[in-house]
Amino acid sequence: MNFLPIIPIDSYNxxxxxxxxFGGGGKTSLLHQIGHECSMKFEKVLLTSIVKAGPSDxxxxxxAKPSExxxxxxxxxxxxxxxxxxxxxxxxxxxxxxxxESWIAQTNICIxxxxxxxxxxxxxxxxxxxxxxxFTTHTIIVVGADxxxxxxxxxxxxxxxLFQSLxxxxxxxxxxxxxISKVVTSERGYLSKIPDSISKSFFIxxxxxxxxxxxxxxxxxxxxxIGKVFYGSIKNKWWENLNG
Numbered sequence: 001m002n003f004l005p006i007i008p009i010d011s012y013n014x015x016x017x018x019x020x021x022f023g024g025g026g027k028t029s030l031l032h033q034i035g036h037e038c039s040m041k042f043e044k045v046l047l048t049s050i051v052k053a054g055p056s057d058x059x060x061x062x063x064a065k066p067s068e069x070x071x072x073x074x075x076x077x078x079x080x081x082x083x084x085x086x087x088x089x090x091x092x093x094x095x096x097x098x099x100x101e102s103w104i105a106q107t108n109i110c111i112x113x114x115x116x117x118x119x120x121x122x123x124x125x126x127x128x129x130x131x132x133x134x135f136t137t138h139t140i141i142v143v144g145a146d147x148x149x150x151x152x153x154x155x156x157x158x159x160x161x162l163f164q165s166l167x168x169x170x171x172x173x174x175x176x177x178x179x180i181s182k183v184v185t186s187e188r189g190y191l192s193k194i195p196d197s198i199s200k201s202f203f204i205x206x207x208x209x210x211x212x213x214x215x216x217x218x219x220x221x222x223x224x225x226i227g228k229v230f231y232g233s234i235k236n237k238w239w240e241n242l243n244g
Contacts, residue, residue: 011138024117025144049094123158
């Protein structure tokens with residue numbers, strides 16, 4: 001099943017588009033899936049990150065300095081998965097927003113991870129996390145359905161102490177779908193990092209394992225009327241559009 005419909009066509013069907021993938025619970029898998037699909041449609045697809053990232057089983061990682069042109073690499077790699085530096089076997093450094101911006105015009109589309117969550121489905125952002133760059137044409141906010149109806153002690157939240165302080169809860173508070181909806185649609189939560197001017201959509205992942213939780217969370221987020229809301233499984237390559 002094609003995942004491109006979760007991005008508004010005017011956000012990618014032109015040169016120099018930039019799609020940010022944000023949140024937790026499947027960002028890297030979605031990056032690779034959309035990157036592969038875009039490479040079937042466009043000749044110059046760039047995949048990268050503005051934070052640290054792990055190795056890829058999908059595409060070989062290439063390296064470049066911000067001062068270099070990436071056109072030679074794009075000619076031989078589509079998609080081109082680009083990182084700045086390898087710091088250990090399982091960790092790579094991405095590019096700053098300013099460094100990445102200089103390459104956008106050399107691509108048809110750039111898709112990049114915009115924050116880290118250490119593989120967890122929900123997180124709390126701090127002041128060190130980068131904001132979504134203003135050159136971004138669209139942001140996909142990813143949430144894992146396995147966070148629904150858990151507690152802090154279940155280990156599903158990145159930076160649990162910060163999350164507890166920010167939302168004034170205790171370790172036994174039930175983190176249900178309405179609560180998560182508030183976290184990911186609030187200026188106090190995820191939207192603190194995303195400029196209002198950038199269009200947004202939401203993808204609730206892991207609906208194969210947690211179908212009821214995924215659909216309920218998608219329904220709660222949809223009531224906020226911020227952007228289109230989808231739920232599905234990146235692993236099993238299917239999705240449903242809650243907006244019809």
